Every structure is written in structure tokens, then in C-alpha cells.
Amino acid sequence: MAxxxxxxxxxxxxxxxxxxxxxxxxxxxxxxLRQWADVEHGSSGALLEDTVRLAINNEIAAEPAPVxxxxxxxxxxxxGGG
Amino acid sequence: MxxxxxxxxxxxxALADFTARAxxxxxxxxxxxxxxxxxxxxxxxxxxxxxxxxxxxxGIEAAVSEAEARWPLKASMVIHRVGxxxxxxxxxxxxxASAHRRAAFEAADFLMDxxxxxxxxxxxxxxxxxxxxxxxxxxxxxxxxxxxxxxx
Numbered sequence: 001m002a003x004x005x006x007x008x009x010x011x012x013x014x015x016x017x018x019x020x021x022x023x024x025x026x027x028x029x030x031x032x033l034r035q036w037a038d039v040e041h042g043s044s045g046a047l048l049e050d051t052v053r054l055a056i057n058n059e060i061a062a063e064p065a066p067v068x069x070x071x072x073x074x075x076x077x078x079x080g081g082g
Numbered sequence: 083m084x085x086x087x088x089x090x091x092x093x094x095x096a097l098a099d100f101t102a103r104a105x106x107x108x109x110x111x112x113x114x115x116x117x118x119x120x121x122x123x124x125x126x127x128x129x130x131x132x133x134x135x136x137x138x139x140x141g142i143e144a145a146v147s148e149a150e151a152r153w154p155l156k157a158s159m160v161i162h163r164v165g166x167x168x169x170x171x172x173x174x175x176x177x178x179a180s181a182h183r184r185a186a187f188e189a190a191d192f193l194m195d196x197x198x199x200x201x202x203x204x205x206x207x208x209x210x211x212x213x214x215x216x217x218x219x220x221x222x223x224x225x226x227x228x229x230x231x232x233x234x
Binding site: 007 | 196197
């Protein structure tokens, strides 16, 4: 199972801060994951934005990066400090 | 020492602890940031801060390591709140100790610039008209960028 996290405003956009799912077999990298998640949540492109970075297992990914069904993948809007 | 706190903390108690740890220092600088009651979007009733552990802590620890490499610090301490806060509550505490004041002042300022611009936090203000996620401000980046000029 993969764990997807949506931080900041993206939790409002997707309607959930996190979900645990079996990644569809066709999703092999971050580009495919973004497309799939954006459609899945009806996010109107919010998950495709360049300023939204993806982290795989707590490390910022250099995209496109491979993803697997065991990963924790975080969608991160620009961080604004505290 | 870096702490993310989900509960309110006492800056005076933190400073007392830090002072006890900073034995032999000639200068201690501490900064406490409070939640402001007003914002561009209007009155703030609650501020919510979200972190991504352990990425958030790792980033702050790297900034502390950089400060320790650039200034001769005897000790340093960062406490940052996460979760829901109300105006007037402490949100951040930074303390630095050194032999002399300038290193302590500069290192504390450097750490605050990191925390205000680059730290992995997402911030939401809630007021009478609803909630707004706060985007980074250009002047925050300028504050952080000025340290690049002092390197080397």
C-alpha cells in the first residue's frame, strides 16, 4: 500500500490530508501519480502545479522519479516558514 | 537542540533551561515570536501550523549546524510550535550562546530567517471571514538572501 499525504491547501483541494491506497499498476512515476491523483480528487490541476513539490519517503524528489506501492508520497505546496 | 511542540510552551522556562546549559558563555541572545492578532487578511482568531516530520526537524537541524559552523556558538536551541494557536501565544523560540554578543545576535537572526522563510511549515490563518493559507512573502526571501552576501 502507498500512503499519499496532501499538505497545506492541498488537503482542502483533495478533501483529505492523507490516504492509503494500492497504486494502480499503470503508475510508475511521479508524473503519472500527479495526473492520476489530480483526476481522482477532481483537483483541477492543483496537484500538477510546478510549485507543488513531491517528497518520496520524506525526501524531496527530483522529478520525474519512480514511485512504488510501498512509498509514502507527499504533495507539498511552497513552504512559507513559521 | 530542536523541538517541535504540539502544546503551548513557556519561553521564560526555556531561556532558564538554556542559560543553565550554556555554562561558560559570555553572551546569550534569545528571541520569542508571538502569534499576531492581525494579518493582511484581517483579524486572526487562530493560526494553524503544519509540519512534515522528520523533514521539518531535519531542515531546522541543518540550519543549526550551519549556524554552528559560521559562528563560534557554545549552545543553541530552537522550539517551534505546530498545531492550533491563538494570538499572543509563543510560536517560536530561538536562543544562542557564545563568548561574545555579536556571534550570538547574528546566529539567532540567521536561524530566525531560516525559520521564517525556508522551514518546512504550512500556515493557515482563520478569522471572522474564514481561513486562508499563507503564501511566502517576497521580503522574507530578501531577509534570508542577505546571508548569502556574508558567506566566505
